[in-house]
Each structure stands twice: as structure tokens, then as C-alpha cells.
Amino acid sequence: MVISEFVRETAKQLGDNARFEAELMVMSVMEMDRTRLVLNGKLPVMPQHTYRMNKMIERRKKGEPLQYILGETEFMSLDFFVREGVLIPRSDTEILVETVIDKISDKKTTVADICTGSGCIGISIAHYKKNTDIELFDISDIALETAEKNIKRNNVSERVKFYKMDILNEYPKKKYDVVVSNPPYIENAVIETLQTEVKDYEPRIALDGGEDGLVFYRRITETAHNFLKKGGLLAFEIGYNQGESVRGLMQNDFYDTEVIKDLNDNDRVVIGKLK
Ligand code: GLN
CATH class of the missing domain: 3.40.50.150 (Vaccinia Virus protein VP39)
Known part of the structure; x- marks a missing residue:
């Protein structure tokens, strides 16, 4: 799987507001800002990234706020x-x-x-x-x-x-x-x-x-x-x-x-x- 598919797959699992949240999660797991995420859409995703993402998706699905999962927010x-x-x-x-x-x-x-x-x-x-x-x-x-x-x-x-x-x-x-x-x-x-x-x-x-x-x-x-x-x-x-x-x-x-x-x-x- 490449990064752009990773974002799409994550979004599919999350439902509401999915694309936005999926991007933030992938940015966090891959330690990339939005620009690099977009530019590197064709790069492969490693198993450890998928593993960490699955944990995040699980927490999010239970209703935990995205900001706690990411550990940060903007203000x-x-x-x-x-x-x-x-x-x-x-x-x-x-x-x-x-x-x-x-x-x-x-x-x-x-x-x-x-x-x-x-x-x-x-x-x-x-x-x-x-x-x-x-x-x-x-x-x-x-x-x-x-x-x-x-x-x-x-x-x-x-x-x-x-x-x-x-x-x-x-x-x-x-x-x-x-x-x-x-x-x-x-x-x-x-x-x-x-x-x-x-x-x-x-x-x-x-x-x-x-x-x-x-x-x-x-x-x-x-x-x-x-x-x-x-x-x-x-x-x-x-x-x-x-x-x-x-x-x-x-x-x-x-x-x-x-x-x-x-x-x-x-x-x-x-x-x-x-x-
Ligand atoms: N002052 C903090 C905030 O605005 C915390 C407020 C609170 O704990 N009620 O986020």
C-alpha cells in the first residue's frame, strides 16, 4: 500500500469527518507535514505504520477525541x-x-x-x-x-x-x-x-x-x-x-x-x- 491509499483506507474506517481526521492521523504516524504527505503520496507504507494506525483507529472508533490520540492540537x-x-x-x-x-x-x-x-x-x-x-x-x-x-x-x-x-x-x-x-x-x-x-x-x-x-x-x-x-x-x-x-x-x-x-x-x- 502507498501513502495516498493509506489515507483513503483510514478515512473509510473512520466515517464522519473522515478525510480530514485520516490525514491528521497519517501525518502523525508518518511524522510528515501536510505538504510532504501530498508530495509523497506514492511512497510505500511500512508495517509498523499500519500497526500504529490500526491502534489509533480503534481508539477513535470508541469515541476518544482525536486530539488525545494525536497528543496535540492547534489553538x-x-x-x-x-x-x-x-x-x-x-x-x-x-x-x-x-x-x-x-x-x-x-x-x-x-x-x-x-x-x-x-x-x-x-x-x-x-x-x-x-x-x-x-x-x-x-x-x-x-x-x-x-x-x-x-x-x-x-x-x-x-x-x-x-x-x-x-x-x-x-x-x-x-x-x-x-x-x-x-x-x-x-x-x-x-x-x-x-x-x-x-x-x-x-x-x-x-x-x-x-x-x-x-x-x-x-x-x-x-x-x-x-x-x-x-x-x-x-x-x-x-x-x-x-x-x-x-x-x-x-x-x-x-x-x-x-x-x-x-x-x-x-x-x-x-x-x-x-x-
Ligand atoms: N483554560 C483552559 C482552556 O481554556 C482550561 C479550562 C478548563 O479546564 N475549564 O482550555
């Missing part, structure tokens, strides 16, 4: 490692990152990324705004290990540090210009209704926002005056139906707020300036 046009135990970066979250990048001035700016997971938010801000110093926080060791690898992969080690912290019981000890967070925000009862790929594979700790989904927003808005400078920005990603609730929490605690919608016209980001 903000950058590459990030992911693994089971860490939330897969979502394209929706790019809106949060773009909003923050737009609002950051060209002066030296310190940023805290709370519940950082893979580190995708803080690391992207560091990559696109060189005048930033970023601190990533998470309670999960797997998340922090992954974030550390992603800091190195994206060459931002000098300006991005990471710390273990349980935001529900403590908070950062210094004050930042910007606090950004995409915390767990799914209501308890809703988690069971999510698609298999999310519910059975992604970490519950990264999804679970308590009974009303607002536990992390409540805690962070209540304590942020301890770690956000006056005039600083607090920026959250939120669920499509949480705009008014989160805005309410922030206004109670002295922020000028703005809600930003995603491409589907759902509320996606709430940003507030601490008065």
Missing part, C-alpha cells in the same frame, strides 16, 4: 500538547484570547491565567504580546505538567511561569494588570447530557462548575480585588447562557462590564474593568 495558530486529564483547547476560547490581546496596551503587562489547563490561553497571550509576563495557575498536576511542556514548545519560558493553586480555597498573592480565566462552567446536571467524546474522555474537574455552573465565577469575582490592580481587567469565557449571571456577579463587585458574543451570536466572553 490560535500555535501547537499545544494535550493528553487525557487536560481539557482540549476549544476554538471558542480564541475569542477570549483575542479580546484580551486587543485590550492590552504596549506597556509592560502582568497577566494571571486562572484554571489554565493546557496553558493555551496564557501561552497564546505571551506569544502574541511580547510585553507581557504571565503566570499560569491550576490545581491539577497533569494540567501543570502539560502547561510546562507547552511553555517550552512555544518558546515563552522566560515570560511564562506556572504554579499549583486551588482557586476555590486560595488566590494569587500578588496583583496583576489582567486576570483571565476559562474556568469549569458546566452545571452538574448538564454534564451527563454532553456528547460521549466530552463526557467520557475529558476531565470532569475541568468541566464541573457546580450546581449552577457559576462556582468559579463567584469565587474569582469575590476575591479578585486581592490580585487584580485597580483599573485592571478581569476577563472570563462563559457558557452561552451565563452572560447576565456573570455580568451580575461582576457588577456587584465594582466592575464596568462588557459582554462579547461568539460567531454563533451567543454570549461567550465577559470582560470587566475594576473600578
Whole structure:
């Protein structure tokens, strides 16, 4: 079998979205980028490649997210490692990152990324705004290990540090210009209704926002005056139906707020300036 047939055969076994996923899997197994994959379509496939591909196809057919199988994903046009135990970066979250990048001035700016997971938010801000110093926080060791690898992969080690912290019981000890967070925000009862790929594979700790989904927003808005400078920005990603609730929490605690919608016209980001 040659590479082009290998892609076709893989796609046939995968079903939906097959060609795209098959290409990514073959690129990963053969360690080739897309250009080389296309140019080398006539080269033979080795037995060890077929063997590894069959393992990947098996995992995918059981419903495991492609990103975990590949061990990486793209976010903000950058590459990030992911693994089971860490939330897969979502394209929706790019809106949060773009909003923050737009609002950051060209002066030296310190940023805290709370519940950082893979580190995708803080690391992207560091990559696109060189005048930033970023601190990533998470309670999960797997998340922090992954974030550390992603800091190195994206060459931002000098300006991005990471710390273990349980935001529900403590908070950062210094004050930042910007606090950004995409915390767990799914209501308890809703988690069971999510698609298999999310519910059975992604970490519950990264999804679970308590009974009303607002536990992390409540805690962070209540304590942020301890770690956000006056005039600083607090920026959250939120669920499509949480705009008014989160805005309410922030206004109670002295922020000028703005809600930003995603491409589907759902509320996606709430940003507030601490008065
Ligand atoms: N901040 C990370 C992300 O956006 C993880 C979020 C989470 O664990 N809820 O991917």
C-alpha cells in the first residue's frame, strides 16, 4: 500500500469527518507535514505504520477525541500538547484570547491565567504580546505538567511561569494588570447530557462548575480585588447562557462590564474593568 491509499483506507474506517481526521492521523504516524504527505503520496507504507494506525483507529472508533490520540492540537495558530486529564483547547476560547490581546496596551503587562489547563490561553497571550509576563495557575498536576511542556514548545519560558493553586480555597498573592480565566462552567446536571467524546474522555474537574455552573465565577469575582490592580481587567469565557449571571456577579463587585458574543451570536466572553 502507498501513502495516498493509506489515507483513503483510514478515512473509510473512520466515517464522519473522515478525510480530514485520516490525514491528521497519517501525518502523525508518518511524522510528515501536510505538504510532504501530498508530495509523497506514492511512497510505500511500512508495517509498523499500519500497526500504529490500526491502534489509533480503534481508539477513535470508541469515541476518544482525536486530539488525545494525536497528543496535540492547534489553538490560535500555535501547537499545544494535550493528553487525557487536560481539557482540549476549544476554538471558542480564541475569542477570549483575542479580546484580551486587543485590550492590552504596549506597556509592560502582568497577566494571571486562572484554571489554565493546557496553558493555551496564557501561552497564546505571551506569544502574541511580547510585553507581557504571565503566570499560569491550576490545581491539577497533569494540567501543570502539560502547561510546562507547552511553555517550552512555544518558546515563552522566560515570560511564562506556572504554579499549583486551588482557586476555590486560595488566590494569587500578588496583583496583576489582567486576570483571565476559562474556568469549569458546566452545571452538574448538564454534564451527563454532553456528547460521549466530552463526557467520557475529558476531565470532569475541568468541566464541573457546580450546581449552577457559576462556582468559579463567584469565587474569582469575590476575591479578585486581592490580585487584580485597580483599573485592571478581569476577563472570563462563559457558557452561552451565563452572560447576565456573570455580568451580575461582576457588577456587584465594582466592575464596568462588557459582554462579547461568539460567531454563533451567543454570549461567550465577559470582560470587566475594576473600578
Ligand atoms: N483554560 C483552559 C482552556 O481554556 C482550561 C479550562 C478548563 O479546564 N475549564 O482550555
